[in-house]
Amino acid sequence: MTAVAELLAPRKPLPGGLSRGLVVASFLLPLMIWAVVSYVPFVWHPKVEVVDPGSVSYFREGMLLDKERFNEEAAKAREAGTAVPTGEPANPVYLPAPHEVLTAFYTSFTAEPTRRSEQWLHESLWHSIQVIFWGFTLSSLVGVPLGILCGTYNVFSRLFEPFVEFFRYLPAPAFGALAVAILGIYDGPKIAIIFIGTFFQQVLVVGNTTRKLDLSLLEAAMTLGVSRFRLLWKVVIPGILPDLYRDQRILLGWAWTYLIVAELIGTSSGITWFITQQARYKNFDNVFAAIMMIGIIGLATDILLAKLGKRLFPWEKKG
Amino acid sequence: MTTMELPSYLQQSAKVRARFERLKSREVILDVAGLSKTFESAHGQTTALRDISFQTHRREFVCVIGPSGCGKSTLIRILAGLESASGGDVLLDGKRVVGPGPDRGMVFQGYTLFxxxxxxxxxxxxxxxxxxxxxxxxxxxxxxxxxxxxxxxxxxxxxxxxxxxxxxxxxxxxxxxxPRILLMDEPFGALDAQTRAKMQSYLLEIWKNIDITVLFITHDLDEAIFLADRILVLRANPGEVEELIEVPVPRPRHLDQTVSPEFIATKKRLEALIHPDEEELEQTMAEDKLNMIRMTEVGDEVESVE
Incomplete structure (x- = not known):
């Protein structure tokens, strides 16, 4: 078999070095595309940044213009024999270069916010994390037990699941106005949106996970003298725990996707407020830094939880 | 094998007969009386078990065998209390059995360790x-x-x-x-032949050393004869008792006995019971016959070694 065919063998584990290299590449690849678009002038750069306004009255240094407009004005100046403006090819303001975002990322932690009403990036983030935490925790407190009951006893399944199935198609953000009317304009409605977005999926997902538990484990426990009522504690819950943990990890990811919508409801707050505010002032480097921050927090939490899961469930098969 | 004068499977040596007499004088542990089970299915009512009756004595090893669809798994699940019977009684030590309980241990075919x-x-x-x-x-x-x-x-x-x-x-x-009785539902069915043979010997060794009655379901004739004192043969559609065979192979059992006349005679009998109708068998064989097109070269036969 040739080396390439070897690499494309379905589901075959890759050698360790290559595997790690590919993980790095999966991040480097998009970064490289971004860098090429940002730093190599002839790839895109549809704008011109004015360096010297020359004789054009409305040009200012640092101004961004469409290439056509700039060339038009430059040609006019050349014909009139007045000072010709000079400029450099540039990308639109909404695509900052990697180094600008990196700088913004760094300064967001070190430099005081320029406007008095503004929050530090980490303050906004902390607020968002709290909203997610409460929304997700409240949802789990009800959703997980209900899901387990639905997956174990058909009575609960028939009683709750049809309605939950219906409700999960209702878009959580649609309840925004209602949530504000009931819960006020601060964190209440935001937590409620995260709750609505998570809860109904959670009941169904946990219910299905519980149903996947091998029935013969329950039967074995009954022949060993465990009563019907203690089965839930002795077999069902320990039996589904690793899968439940995985479900919760995935659901937590979904909760994050509801965050931005939730934070726009009532008084805008948290990371969303930071992003919209910065976008208003065209500080797109800060916007990108904030978006990336969400990604980093999400990924880091997930990796951490995955590592923790391996410790918590030593009976899970490796690999 | 060339035809050999086989003894009847009913013929028992004096030692074996004495053992069965002693065994039957022990108290009855499990008493199954007129047990039946019907299912409601899409095609109407199907009878899985009809009027099953038998008794096992203390420290007896009983195997249940039968063609697929004879309801042997249903039977053991009813005995374990995992399914309810439609009629009849299951008595353990003279007391009616309701639901699963620790007095009846069960080993399943699939792996059910937690x-x-x-x-x-x-x-x-x-x-x-x-x-x-x-x-x-x-x-x-x-x-x-x-x-x-x-x-x-x-x-x-x-x-x-x-x-x-x-x-x-x-x-x-x-x-x-x-438990008073150990119920085993094809426990070695998923194991390879070698491991299975080893497990059978282990099981006999364990059974010898502790006070336990075993009811063992299998579809493997050799396994049944090797393990059992008596073999309960079921017939399919509906599941009914065909015969309760006393295995004439003396104990202690060892693998060499599989070629002994008693063993072969018992196996012949079991085969006759489980595939009773030769005509029917031939018919299914004909149905299974494949319409083969020859795709090899003439003269390249696998079965002629030259």
């Missing part, structure tokens, strides 16, 4: 469910684990064990509750 518990904790499971203290459960569990020869794996998780080892733990787990 994956989140170590071998030791698995064996302790039943004891703790009975309300035995932790210290007592642990010391008793270790004894049972020793009995099945897995003391080196007491702290291993089930996924670290081979199939044979898992079933040994399952046997230890069922026995730890000290």
């Amino acid at each position: 994956p989140w518990l170590t071998v030791k904790k698995n064996v302790m499971f039943g004891l703790e469910a009975q309300g035995a203290g932790k210290a007592r459960s642990e010391s008793e569990a270790l004894q049972w684990i020793e009995l099945v020869g897995l003391e080196a794996f007491a702290n291993a998780y089930p996924h670290q064990l081979s199939g044979g080892m898992k079933q040994r733990v399952a046997i230890a787990r069922a026995l730890a509750n000290q």
Whole structure:
């Protein structure tokens, strides 16, 4: 078999070095595309940044213009024999270069916010994390037990699941106005949106996970003298725990996707407020830094939880 | 095999006959009386079991055998209390059985060890469910684990064990509750031939050393004859008792006996019972015959070695 065919063998584990290299590449690849678009002038750069306004009255240094407009004005100046403006090819303001975002990322932690009403990036983030935490925790407190009951006893399944199935198609953000009317304009409605977005999926997902538990484990426990009522504690819950943990990890990811919508409801707050505010002032480097921050927090939490899961469930098969 | 003068499977040596007499004089542990089971299905009512009656005595080893669809799994599940009968009674020590309970241990065909518990904790499971203290459960569990020869794996998780080892733990787990009867539903069905043979010897060894009655379901004729005192043969559609055969092969059993005249005679009888209708058999054979097109070159025969 040739080396390439070897690499494309379905589901075959890759050698360790290559595997790690590919993980790095999966991040480097998009970064490289971004860098090429940002730093190599002839790839895109549809704008011109004015360096010297020359004789054009409305040009200012640092101004961004469409290439056509700039060339038009430059040609006019050349014909009139007045000072010709000079400029450099540039990308639109909404695509900052990697180094600008990196700088913004760094300064967001070190430099005081320029406007008095503004929050530090980490303050906004902390607020968002709290909203997610409460929304997700409240949802789990009800959703997980209900899901387990639905997956174990058909009575609960028939009683709750049809309605939950219906409700999960209702878009959580649609309840925004209602949530504000009931819960006020601060964190209440935001937590409620995260709750609505998570809860109904959670009941169904946990219910299905519980149903996947091998029935013969329950039967074995009954022949060993465990009563019907203690089965839930002795077999069902320990039996589904690793899968439940995985479900919760995935659901937590979904909760994050509801965050931005939730934070726009009532008084805008948290990371969303930071992003919209910065976008208003065209500080797109800060916007990108904030978006990336969400990604980093999400990924880091997930990796951490995955590592923790391996410790918590030593009976899970490796690999 | 060339035709050999086989004794009748009903013929027992004096020693075997004496053993059966002693066995039958022991008290009855399990008494199944007129048991029946009907299912409601899409095609109307189907009868899985009809009027099954038999008794097992203390420390008897009974195998249940029958063609597929004879309801042998349904039978053992009713005995375990995992399914309810439509009619008839199951008596254990003279008392009616309702629902599953620790007085009837069960070993399933699939692996049913609790994956989140170590071998030791698995064996302790039943004891703790009975309300035995932790210290007592642990010391008793270790004894049972020793009995099945897995003391080196007491702290291993089930996924670290081979199939044979898992079933040994399952046997230890069922026995730890000290049930009156051990119900086994094709427990070695998923094992390879070699492991299965070893497990059969293990099981006989365990059975010899403790006070336990075994009801063992299998579809393997050799396994049934090798293990059982008596074999309950069921017939299919509906499941009914065909015959209760007393195995004339003397104990202690060993693998050499599989070519003894008693063994072969018993197997002949079982084969006749399970595939009774030669005509019907031929018909199914004809149906199974494949319409083969020859795709090899002439003269390139696999069956002629030159």
